Amino acid sequence: MTTTPHEPPATDAPPTRYLNGDSPKSATDLLATIPADTQTDLYGNGGAVEGLERYTAELLGKPAAVFFPSGIMGQGAALTVHAARHESSTVAWHPTAHPQVHELDTITRLHRLTTRTVGDPARLLQLSDLEAVPEQLAVLLLELPQREIGGQLPTWDELTSHVQWAREHDVYLHLDGARLWEASASYDRSPAVIAALFDTVYVSFYKGIGALSGCCVAGESDIADELREWRRRLGGTLYGLWPLAASALALLPERLPEMPARLTHARAIADALRPVAGVTVVPDPPHTSMMHLLLQVDEPTFTANAARILERDGLQTFRGAQSTIDPNVVKVELNVGRATLQLSPDDIAAAIAELVTQTPA
Numbered sequence: 267m268t269t270t271p272h273e274p275p276a277t278d279a280p281p282t283r284y285l286n287g288d289s290p291k292s293a294t295d296l297l298a299t300i301p302a303d304t305q306t307d308l309y310g311n312g313g314a315v316e317g318l319e320r321y322t323a324e325l326l327g328k329p330a331a332v333f334f335p336s337g338i339m340g341q342g343a344a345l346t347v348h349a350a351r352h353e354s355s356t357v358a359w360h361p362t363a364h365p366q367v368h369e370l371d372t373i374t375r376l377h378r379l380t381t382r383t384v385g386d387p388a389r390l391l392q393l394s395d396l397e398a399v400p401e402q403l404a405v406l407l408l409e410l411p412q413r414e415i416g417g418q419l420p421t422w423d424e425l426t427s428h429v430q431w432a433r434e435h436d437v438y439l440h441l442d443g444a445r446l447w448e449a450s451a452s453y454d455r456s457p458a459v460i461a462a463l464f465d466t467v468y469v470s471f472y473k474g475i476g477a478l479s480g481c482c483v484a485g486e487s488d489i490a491d492e493l494r495e496w497r498r499r500l501g502g503t504l505y506g507l508w509p510l511a512a513s514a515l516a517l518l519p520e521r522l523p524e525m526p527a528r529l530t531h532a533r534a535i536a537d538a539l540r541p542v543a544g545v546t547v548v549p550d551p552p553h554t555s556m557m558h559l560l561l562q563v564d565e566p567t568f569t570a571n572a573a574r575i576l577e578r579d580g581l582q583t584f585r586g587a588q589s590t591i592d593p594n595v596v597k598v599e600l601n602v603g604r605a606t607l608q609l610s611p612d613d614i615a616a617a618i619a620e621l622v623t624q625t626p627a
Contacts, residue, residue, distance in 0.1 A: 282580035284605035285614055286598075288476050296478055296513070304512040310494070310503050314512040321515060322482040326467050327458030330490035331482040333511055335502050337444060337470055338369050340483045343496035344466045345405050346377045347489055348438040352404035356380040359407040361387035362414035364442060379404075390420050393427045406432050409442040410449040410460070413599075416548040417445070417556035419452055429463045439463065444470040444481075448554040451525035465489070471514035474603075475521045480510040528555035528602040531611070535602070538615035544622035555602040561587070563622045564594050571621045583617055 284290070307313035315333050323331040334340035341364075349355045357373060359366060361383040365373050373379050382403070385395040390412060408428060411417040420428070432439050441464040443449070443457075450457045461467040466485040471477040483493055497503050532555045536547045544562035561568060565587060572583050587596035600606075606614070 280580075281576060281582035283582070283609065285581060285583045285600075285609060285617060286585075287601045287603035287605060289605045291476075299477060299513040299516055300509050301512060301516055304508060306506055306508040307511070309505060310497070310507055314508045314515055318511040318515045319482060321518065322469065323484050325457050325518075326461040326469070326484045327456075328461060328467065328484035328486070330487045331484035332490050332493040332497060333480060333482050333507060334497055335480050335504065335507065335510060337364070337468060337481045338372055339497070339500050339502050340481045340493075341365065341407075341440070341442060341468050342372055342377050343493050343500065344440050344468065344483050344485070344489075345373060345379060345407065346496060347492045348440065348465065349377075349379050349404040350492075352436075352438065354402045354404040356382055356401060356403050357405045357407060358382045358384045358399065358403045358437075359442075360385050360391050360409060360412060362412060363407060363409050364413070364444070365407070367414060388415065390415070390418050390424075391428065393424070393431060396428060396431045403435070403437045405438045405440055407440045407442055408464075409444070411445055411452070411554045411556070413445065413556070416558035416599075417448070417552065417554040418549050419449055419553040422453060422455075426463065438465045440465065441467040443467050444473050445554065445556070447474050447522055447525050448528070448556065451529045452554045471510075471518070474525070474601075475514060475517050476603075477514035477517045478510045480507070480514060524604075524607075525555065527607065531555070531607055532557060532600075532602045534611040535600070535606075535614050538611035539618060542615055542619045542622075545618055557600050559598050559600055559618065560590070561596050561598065561618070561622050562594060563596060563624070565589065565596055567624060568596050568621055571623060575617060575620060579617075581617060583621060 305313035307315040319331045319333055345357050357379050366383060373381050384399060385391040411419045446457055446469050450460060466483055466489060468481055468483050470481045472479050532552045536551050539545050539547055546560040548558040568587050575581050575583055584598045587598050590597055
């Protein structure tokens, strides 16, 4: 399981710039993402919720979409609906898939499905991994990109071979597309073209987009009908979901066009980091606008260096680092967001180089 990042010590100097992702938003900023003329819903019916569902279904080329307040809820519902239609109750995914690593066994404990990991946690799923599965699966969940190994993506040919295998073996396909918007830029294919490979598609509205929270699961209309029932069973059909939906509906048209520029910037950052001693980019070059950095520095030194940069320059590099099996190497995740775009690749490389220095600069 992914370890909790070590938090840097508190400092009296508030950040003025951010290296990673988007600049944090105040409550006022977040509320400002909800247009004043937003139409409200009632228990998920009408208003901004239905508007977002229609918009998302169109983006993904699916007949229908259903809004959920969380991805854990939405993906659990989708996997349950598929398994109920199949003779098997086994759901398969990569060993680092979100439900495996971050969801406290939701699929087994709450949805009562059998789960199976397939492949090596240190690399992308391969067709040979699927061919070695001896049991009948109900659903195969594919995550694009694979966050826990640096945002890696299979090639398009590799992806379509996985899809073909599932179709030939009577296995439903579900896409964990929490970062589908970023994957779309990497494949240079629309979200709808990617989504067409899958029976259901989950997309997030706060990752990458920066909306309040929430997600949609898209698929055929009869699937959507069942998803709505599961949303209610799981406690997700709140009296009013409109603030979350309205935030996403407002930001999607604004943020989606930024994804190619974020990818270009990520690859330029990797180019700038390549000569820096003590820094390894994973994957190199980045497959999407995110990457992992392996830093040859122990955690106390990293923490002290990050605090010094923040105090001196007002630049928050990373809020913390993850331990690795080597006590002299830590891992950080770099997501290129609006704040990252404001910094040049050379400036970012210089800051990260200072993070791995062993003596104060």
